[in-house]
Each structure stands twice: as C-alpha cells, then as structure tokens.
C-alpha cells in the first residue's frame with residue numbers, strides 16, 4: 001500500500017523494528033487483524049515468486065481485484081482525485097509543458113496519468129507498469145475521461161532497462177510512489193538506464209519513502225531510503241540529483257528527488 005496519503009513525515013522511525021510495531025499495534029488495535037492478513041498473504045506470494053517484480057505484480061493483482069483505486073494507495077475516490085491533482089499541479093508548475101514527451105513509470109490506473117494525458121499533446125504520454133491488472137484499470141480511467149483521441153501509450157514491462165524505448169526521447173520521466181515499493185537493485189536499474197532515454201535538458205522526478213535513520217523495509221512492500229543513498233546512486237550513473245525542497249511542504253508522506261541528464265556541454 002501507499003504511505004503517501006497525507007501522512008506526516010516521521011523521518012527517524014524504523015517501521016521494521018519490534019518496538020515500533022508493538023507501539024503501533026497498541027495505538028491502532030483495529031489495524032492488527034488487517035496487517036496480519038496482509039503479512040500472511042505476502043508470505044504466501046513471496047514463497048511463490050522469488051523475483052521481486054513477479055512478487056509485486058502478484059500483490060497488485062490481489063489488491064486490484066478488490067479495488068484499483070486502493071491498489072494505487074488511495075483509500076477513497078476523493079483521495080484518488082486529490083493525489084492525482086497534487087502530482088499534476090506540481091509537475092506542471094515545475095517544468096512540464098504541453099509539447100513535452102513524458103514517460104510515467106508505474107503509471108497505475110492513471111490517478112495522475114489522466115491529467116497528464118489531458119494536458120499533453122496527442123501521443124505525448126507513455127505509461128508503463130509491471131501489473132497487467134492495473135493497466136486494465138488504466139484503460140478504464142482513460143475511457144471514463146473521454147481521452148481516447150489523445151492516443152497515450154500504455155505498456156506492460158518487467159524491468160526498467162527501457163530497452164524498447166528510443167534514445168534521447170523523453171523531456172520528462174516521472175515515477176510516483178514506485179520506488180517506495182522497490183528494492184535498491186530495481187532503482188539502480190532505472191537510474192542506470194534513464195539517462196539514455198532522457199532528451200537533452202530533460203529530467204526525471206521520483207518520490208520515495210525517506211528515512212534519516214536506518215534504511216529498512218516492511219513486508220517487502222514498503223522501502224525506506226536515505227536521500228543520500230539515492231543521490232549517490234544517481235551520481236554513479238553520471239546523473240545529478242537533488243531533493244525537491246518545496247515538495248516537502250505539500251501534504252504528502254513521501255519525498256521527491258529530481259534527476260537531470262548531463263547537458264550536451266557537460267558531455268564534451
């Protein structure tokens with residue numbers, strides 16, 4: 001599930017520690033049974049799917065069967081709309097232009113994607129996701145909003161090598177609440193390859209669950225990283241990365257990093 005929905009950031013908490021889990025259980029007794037059910041389901045899915053992406057695809061299949069909006073982390077339709085608008089408004093105010101070509105990694109059921117599609121010129125939006133179930137939800141969102149004429153691309157993927165996409169193509173790459181569900185090798189694969197598909201002057205914005213304490217994960221569904229870990233990983237691949245300070249002030253539980261492609265002068 002998404003930790004994003006307006007939870008205040010608590011940057012030193014280790015959610016995997018026994019002390020935190022006991023404190024949390026005492027404070028929220030009504031959440032114990034659902035958490036145990038989710039833990040049991042995840043154990044079962046992990047036993048069946050060793051590879052993280054295959055495991056998470058199965059998590060998404062199970063969550064989407066109940067509710068596509070809940071599967072992308074929104075507890076109701078009002079929050080689904082609000083979280084999509086938050087993403088869209090921020091990106092439009094931070095460089096997205098109608099003529100841009102945009103890649104939305106982990107596009108889900110187009111919570112924000114339908115707004116990007118509406119705003120961009122026809123064919124400007126490319127959404128990819130590991131979950132066929134949520135992509136079916138994406139098509140439903142697209143038709144519900146009457147956006148067929150915008151001809152967005154929606155593609156299933158298993159990795160983040162982007163090997164099927166052209167070099168230097170995208171002005172904007174975006175991944176919202178995706179790395180919050182990703183182990184470091186998945187993020188590393190993305191950062192190793194995103195530079196190739198970014199257009200000159202392009203940028204890649206992603207959110208993540210930030211900790212200032214020990215990096216940890218919960219149920220292999222939610223991952224907490226230090227910002228320095230991710231900026232250093234970007235630097236290993238020749239990319240500049242910075243924390244977006246004004247995003248921190250928005251009602252959202254995750255942090256956002258912007259990665260920029262090297263300028264043509266920088267390459268010389």
Ligand SMILES: C[S@@+](CC[C@H](N)C(=O)[O-])C[C@H]1O[C@@H](n2cnc3c(N)ncnc32)[C@H](O)[C@@H]1O
Pocket residue numbers: 001002053056060071072073105106107108109110111112128129130131134157159160175176177178181182186
């Ligand atoms: C919390 S949802 C967010 C969806 C969308 N970005 C939004 O904000 O509404 C995370 C999405 O990322 C997808 N996802 C998770 N890991 C992925 C990966 N390694 N590559 C592509 N998509 C991934 C999931 O299937 C899911 O649709």
